[in-house]
Amino acid sequence: MKNKRIIPILFIFAFTSLSAQDKLLAKQDAVRLALENNFGIKVARNQVEIAKNNKSVLNSGYLPTLTNSTTANYNRDDSVIEFPGVFRDDGSPRPDVDIYKAEAQRYNSTLNANYTLFDGMGRFYNYKRLKEQYQLSELQARETIENTMLQLFSVYFEVARITENQNVLQQALEISTQRIKRAEYAFEYGQNTKLDILNAQVDVTNDSINLLNTKQQLANTKRDLNVVLNQDLNEKFQVDTLVAFIPKLQLEEFVEQAKLNNVALLQTERNLAINAYDIKVNKSGYLPNIGLNGSYGWNLNQSAASAFFPGTNNTTWNFGLGASLTWNLFDGGGTTVRVKNAKIAYENQELLKQQVELEVNRDIQNALAIYDNRLNIFNIQEQNVLTNLNNFERSKEQFQLGRITSIEFRQAQVNLLNAQTNKNLAKYDAKLAELQLLQLTGQLLNIEF
Incomplete structure (x- = not known):
């Protein structure tokens, strides 16, 4: 009987000492780790770097092009030249001429420069578009970071909720363990029956199983948080269970400024500007292109000696300048079609902006109502905990005096347990609703967590 009583107690103290050794992962530390290590955020930042490279002057078309072309050729000929029917002055036949290893070499290098003076303003508007x-x-x-922050805190607060639930279940196990001891003493003195001991043992078993399941759930959720933070899956830590809510007046100010800060609305404005530049880029096809070009070349030609001429070395340098004007007077209507389509795309983007504005306004109002409702539920649950705690304390006194049964005492304990876990859930639900509202108002990354 004593061994059965000692086992839950040893489990409690062993688990408490283990948890006490874990470091505290504060909210700001979690945010910092996510910003530094999260895979999604890293990918998003790389996409920004790509766009930054694209908007540089090196990709604008404003700089000239400079190319070099160099060639080298080598020829070797072995030949025999015959002179049939040809005689010398002395009447003897003219001998054959044998040319062996007749080498000819040619080297050529040309430097070409081209610069577009005017292309119908196409590159100017394209440069603006890239910006x-x-x-x-x-x-x-920013949207990726905001979504990651919501994901981070949904998991972080889940760890905090389970941690608080674990503490509540641990206290419940301690109370149930004390009931076994009290029931055993009362049974020894003939004040109750064996049934009270069995009831207490059943409650200890149930509380132990609930605590073990909660411990496993907490370990799994911590691994989920480690994935978001991109750190060792078995990293040990505790989280901050304190939650502070933003004042109502400050939230109302954020809501009023939502149109200026909401990331979805800001993206529609940028897309609208991009579509406007698309129209201007396509209109540049109506105008001519004016360009300059220049070249500088060097040529060396080394020819081999022949039967009639000696070998020669010919070196040439050349320099040239030129200008060009190209005007596509009629391209079959392709430019006109592209301009019309770009204008339609701009109109569609305006319609999309109006739709997003309406949806964002709806989402903000819904989020504000959800937040107010969850905050009220949290306040009610806090009061409910106080009520159930008062009921439990009185039930405990009555139970110790023998005025209520163990079943009635257990019911008061279960009611308190449910009230405490419901309060924990309501607290973090309200905080998550606040963070979702802050994201819609564009202030999620501007607050202290």
């Missing part, structure tokens, strides 16, 4: 694309990529990266 807008860069700003859009920054907003997309």
